[in-house]
Amino acid sequence: GQQLNQSPQSMFIQEGEDVSMNCTSSSIFNTWLWYKQDPGEGPVLLIALYKAGELTSNGRLTAQFGITRKDSFLNISASIPSDVGIYFCAGPGSTGFQKLVFGTGTRLLVSP
Amino acid sequence: KAGVTQTPRYLIKTRGQQVTLSCSPISGHRSVSWYQQTPGQGLQFLFEYFSETQRNKGNFPGRFSGRQFSNSRSEMNVSTLELGDSALYLCASSSTANTEAFFGQGTRLTVV
Numbered sequence: 012g013q014q015l016n017q018s019p020q021s022m023f024i025q026e027g028e029d030v031s032m033n034c035t036s037s038s039i040f041n042t043w044l045w046y047k048q049d050p051g052e053g054p055v056l057l058i059a060l061y062k063a064g065e066l067t068s069n070g071r072l073t074a075q076f077g078i079t080r081k082d083s084f085l086n087i088s089a090s091i092p093s094d095v096g097i098y099f100c101a102g103p104g105s106t107g108f109q110k111l112v113f114g115t116g117t118r119l120l121v122s123p
Numbered sequence: 124k125a126g127v128t129q130t131p132r133y134l135i136k137t138r139g140q141q142v143t144l145s146c147s148p149i150s151g152h153r154s155v156s157w158y159q160q161t162p163g164q165g166l167q168f169l170f171e172y173f174s175e176t177q178r179n180k181g182n183f184p185g186r187f188s189g190r191q192f193s194n195s196r197s198e199m200n201v202s203t204l205e206l207g208d209s210a211l212y213l214c215a216s217s218s219t220a221n222t223e224a225f226f227g228q229g230t231r232l233t234v235v
Contacts, residue, residue, distance in 0.1 A: 044223060044224070046226075051211075051229075051231070052228055052229065053127070053129075053213050053215075053226035053227050053228045053229045054166075054213070054226045055226070056223050056224070056225060056226075059223050099166065101166075101224075104168065104179075110156065110168045110171055110179045110181070111156070111158075111166075111168065111215075111224055112168070113158075113165060113166035115165055116165065
C-alpha cells in the first residue's frame, strides 16, 4: 500500500531558528497536504499543493511539491513557541475518493 | 462559517459496549471521512461517505460502521468495544473528492 515517510521524526530547536522537514512517498501523488496538530486536537490544514514544482507560502510557512511527485517539503522560518506540535504530510489514496494517507509526523519542540 | 463539529469530545466505555460518535461537517460539504488516530498506528482511514453513500472503506473490522444523513451529518458506530479501540476518532469534511479535508477536534474514546 501507499506509505508516506516523514523526517525527521522530531526536532528540538531554539525560538527564531528556521525548520525544514520532508515527506517521501513510495508512489506518485498528485496532491500534497500539510497539517499541524496540537495535543488533543484535530489536524489543521496549513498548505495544499497541486502541481509538481509548486512552491506555496502561508505566512512563515513554505511548502514545495517535489518535481518527482514523490516528495514534498515544509519550511518554517523564524520559529516561535506556538509552532510546537506535530506536522503531518498527507496525500490522496489511490481510490480517487476522499481517503487521505498520512505521514508518520514530525514532532516540533521550540525552546523560548 | 462554522467548522467541523464532533460530539462528544470525550467518552469512557467498558469493553463489550458499543458507542456512537457524531460529526457535523462544514456547511455545504458533502463528503465526510472518519479516521482513527493512535500512538502506535498513526492516522488510519476508516471510511468515507458522500451523499449518504459509503464510497470508500479502510481496513477495519465490521465492528466499525457508519452512516450519513441527508443533511450530510455523519455518525460512526463501534460495537463490542475492545481495549485496542481506545483512540482519537477524527472526522473530516470536504466539498468534493480529492480536495482539502478539514478536521474536527476529535472524540477521545477510552475503553476500560
